Amino acid sequence: MNRFACIILLFLSFSAYSQISTQYKSKYFDQTSFFGDTLPQRVMTAIRQFEQAEANRLEKFIKENQPSDAKVKELMTNQQYLAAYNFYRFLGGNKFKIRAAYKRNFKEWQRIQDSLFSVVKLDNEEAFSSPVYKDLIATFLLREKERLWEESGSNPREFFKRWYNASVEEGAALFQADMSNILKEKIITHYFSGKTAEYMYSLLFKDIVEDSDPTNALVIFQRFKQKYPQSPYLATITPQMAKIEANLQRSLSSKMVFFTDNGTKLNTFKEMLDQVKGKTVLVDMWGTWCGPCREEIEKNGPALKKHFAGKGLDYLYVACYDSKNEKKWKDLIAYFNLEGMHLLANQALNDDIMKSVKSSGYPTYFIIKKDGSFEKSKAGYPMKRDVLIKQLEEALAQ
Template identity: 40%
Template sequence: MKKIALLALLSAASFYASAQRVKLDIANTTATTVTYLYGDAFDNRIEGKTKYQISADQHRTADITFNFKQPTRASLVLSPDGGYGKQTFFYRLYLSPGDDIMLSADFKANGNGLTVTGKGSENNQPLLAFRPLVVSSEQRFLGDSVPDRVIAVINKEQLESKAALNEYLKKYNPSAPFVKAQKYDVEYEALTTYFGFKENNKGRGKQPYARNVAKWQRVQDSLLDAISRDLALPARVSANKPAPADKSDILLKHIPGRKYSVINNPDALGTSNYNSLIREFVGRYREYLSEQAFYRPKDIIAAWYGADSVAAKQAYNDDSNNVLREKIINKFFSGTVEEYLLANLIADIKAKANPKNVVSIYNRFKKRFPQSQYVAPYRSYIDSVIENQKYQLTDKMVFAPGNGNKLNTLDEILALSKGKTVFVDMWGSWCAPCRENLAQHGPAIKEHFKNKGLNYLYIANRDERNQKDWKSLIAYFKLEGTHVLANPQLSQDIMTKLKRSTYPTYFIIKKDGTYELYDGDSRLDRDKLFKQIEAALAME
């Protein structure tokens, strides 16, 4: 039987005492990389190295050493196809200082042939740790007008999780911190799953949902009651921050005192379901406030910005995302939970390349939590934002006459680019994937095609009311090239002819006036794009 081994050797006993080493020995796979995911998506952003090469010998091997100062959740992902398909191996780890774990598997063996030995193995057996990546079973109920079917499945899954945990505790006698973390994770499983489903389901049938909103809320309240009862939560988490009164159906409807402790629970922090719940709550609550601001802007602005004034209205209109999420976190959370969510907010701003007000948010965070472990990791990012925000529009950032607002068809764009090879980026200042690609790939594209005759055309869509942000980001990302502020007719004509409906969309205009859609998705495969552009440049 062929196996793949991950071996980590520590040279100093003092270092070994605080480090964690994981040795993998996994057979019969073509994968060459194991991806390490620390805790949750936010934690992984600040951790640094996340991918480890697996040696290509008969027993593919790689050495992984961690240095966590406290017990930490992590996951190892091994995928032969580089994505998250049927052959993906996903293993959740619970790593404590001093752990020395050997994880073996064989993809051709029954049950993947999983075995775990070594110090810390009692916390990492396959019964709870191995998770095949499958689409959540609840998704088939999206569109339901009442919660009956989905909550039945969710409750059943939680009972199965509790049974699996009880079996695990009897069989392996894991450590006390592991037991506590697992119990919290299972306890929050149903609420987290239901809340995420409910919020996604709202948009599938707004009128049927609205007619039955009380039913959806009663189920949610019962899940909150169950957690509060099972965990015997206190009436208040913080004497300095009383439970907020709220009239929405987001999560906190008519939930004073004890139920408030369900979402502001520092003991549960670090468990995947609780972390997911509070992160989703912040995002969904911002969506709720934005929706309410459309119908009653004076009430929302007065409640969240202190007054119904011109300055308050301007502050909301200028940034109804980043600062508003900060305000939501400050209102509903305290202590380590508030610290975690504020740091997560900065991480999300960075990931989505949406720098508006992040410097002031970071400075307030640093003042509020000066000793936070998250202050230092984001210092260099904040410095880069400060530097980029100094950039100004230059003569190399050319705006089409009238910002191109009179252009109505793709044919007019082709005429504008006659005789040139042009890379066209259909983007928007509001579009997170657009900004992410500009930040991640923009400089590399410009460097690769420097002095090779490639021209750049950036067509901003749905940005006619965001001209300030549009021009600000052009300077921020140093988007040298020609810029067009598309009217709705131009956007529709181009996207219809390209047979695309989402942004960003990329295409290449050739010297002969023909065009070619980028042969990839919005994540942008740089190598694939380079080959297409190089082929277009090579045309006579």
């Protein structure tokens, strides 16, 4: 076979593999028309139809292209996990849209989930080449954490005994200190082993970085290094943990100004406004528990402060639902180097602020002007930083 023919053959093979690869990159059936369904039968029928169509397409691809045994195994494993993955992915989002109905029909949803999971192996090192399998276990880490959050409230005695080997009182203190990172590690060590657990740890560290959540990150990292000293993931994780370690060395400074009594005695928005009279202030309604809040602070905070350095803009960080988390609150203020004013809002103040600025989610940003008026940020979420910069510049010019 001449060189030209070889190139053509390689191109055709690559095109065929690209086609099937693209197929499994878009391995989701269209869920849009099923969101809001209170029972699972209709979506399950659609998932089975999607699964069959993919099986037919896969059979045709293998027959026409005769891929390697390794490629066939990968594609067949994708197919094996397809229904379980799509149902589990759909359920994870839909249950929040049908909260009351989901609770009412829980047994029916759970029956189908259990039936799908009974024919696939969750901890399956042999399925590691499958993108669908990897997406399933990544989704599992998130959804199992959410399930355990619910169980901590609905069945605390069993939850804390099983997952923390502790009484409700002792377990609740441990749980409240870290409701995410340590809990995810417990899920990993409970359900997974070997290379699959090693991969799941890499996802945990990815979440730690993306969620800007340093809680117990270094402790978990030390355990990971002891378990997997030769892990290929260390090349990526080690510098990330070094950055977290450096940030954890930061301490509170004189530029981090706390209201009297941490502001806990302020009960109304007007009382808070009186504290910043005559100033142009960017207010950040956030919480130590709020992943999007931490992400936005880390992503946009330094750039905003650099842009407005010396221009007369003040910053006020109002922590919400953190009355019992004073230590963690101050630790994160130091960690993120949040120079500015700080207030630990009680429930009355939080409610009054959010009602006044007509907002319900976190983070919420708004601007207090020198005359005491205020306006909500137009930057949206995720923050369009340029939009907020323009809005702040206009406020400073008034």
